[in-house]
Amino acid sequence: MQLSRIVAFHKTMGDPTRIRIIYLLSKGPLHGQAIAGKLGLTPPTITHHLHKLKDINLVYTRRDKNTIYYYLNERVLKHQAQTLENIIDEKGVLEEMDEVKDTKSEHYKVINNFFSADGKLKSIPAQRKKKLIIFEHLIKGLKKGVKYEEKEINQYIKQFHDDYATIRREFITNQYMYRENGIYEVNPSEMWAKID
Amino acid sequence: MQLSRIVAFHKTMGDPTRIRIIYLLSKGPLHGQAIAGKLGLTPPTITHHLHKLKDINLVYTRRDKNTIYYYLNERVLKHQAQTLENIIDEKGVLEEMDEVKDTKSEHYKVINNFFSADGKLKSIPAQRKKKLIIFEHLIKGLKKGVKYEEKEINQYIKQFHDDYATIRREFITNQYMYRENGIYEVNPSEMWAKID
């Protein structure tokens, strides 16, 4: 898990209105005006918060005629809860912080050049070496041993770049993941394409 | 759990510097200037963050001569992680938002009644059953297989309640821990006093 993602999650959770929204949605989907009504706030305010909740992938939407229903993505909540516990137990949670990766390393530079301040991928590097560094970075946001559906992978990649199809394909090509019957899973790192 | 406590926790966690501090402390206690050095920030900034971390009871301190060492309170992290998961499992995590409080488990209720908002133990329950629930909760903050000195045990208990001597004695009486030559260690849970 990347530091920026952990921070983004908690920052989003650190607001009473958003916790209330999550609580409401945990009992079933609702549309915007219903949420606004229940919380005594205006629709623009709700839009504002739902946008932030969508940014961390905690809600998703389904449209029915003119009305958009908001659903809670419980998987993300569970996953973040585990990450919290793992900060203490596991080494891997915040691996990017270890001093081993000194700030002058090439990896760090490439990542800094291609990711914008808000964590989005500005473009996909043309150079193979840099491209692999970026992909390796992205793949770390996925859990090992977890089976993902294709749309989950798309959703995850879309956080960083619109062209999720290309990146998803590259994940397979470079053996960061494998696919079986439309189910994706992260490969052990020994199988990944070699950067040097 | 009160809404305000959940929000305060996540608001505090929603900052990269504080996550870094937590990560550093998860590897062992450090004093202020050491943290400042490792993170490339000034002591006032670290003070600022440590104050916020103390507000949610996530760190505690021990003074050694002129130097104050900061310790991570892992129990609080675990507890909040559970709360996160329980938001969706309708265990009454946000009871103040919902009139239906009966779904709460008895353990949960007792813990909520006897712990104050900032995680301190308001009093030691008189009823044996409740008392054991509280002790079981406290004992989970200690590591299994680790040998503690008596003053370490005292230090740990003092985070929650001033009368550490009584609680430490109860730990032994109810077989949550055993003592040998002044060294304490957590017993396997089969040996603990039975609550029902």
Add this chain to the structure above:
DNA sequence: TTTTTAATTTGATATATATCTAATTAGATG
């Protein structure tokens, strides 16, 4: 007592953000 060291407080600055009203957009329906 004087000096040293670590931590804290104070005050300033820059940035972020929660909320509202008013205006606009996107679909659906007549």
Add this chain to the structure above:
DNA sequence: CATCTAATTAGATATATATCAAATTAAAAA
């Protein structure tokens, strides 16, 4: 097309906060 409805955007305001330099405090050492 014209109208209705739900959602979003734009712009404004008020509040919070992360950070630093400078000044101050607290405890230990000399």
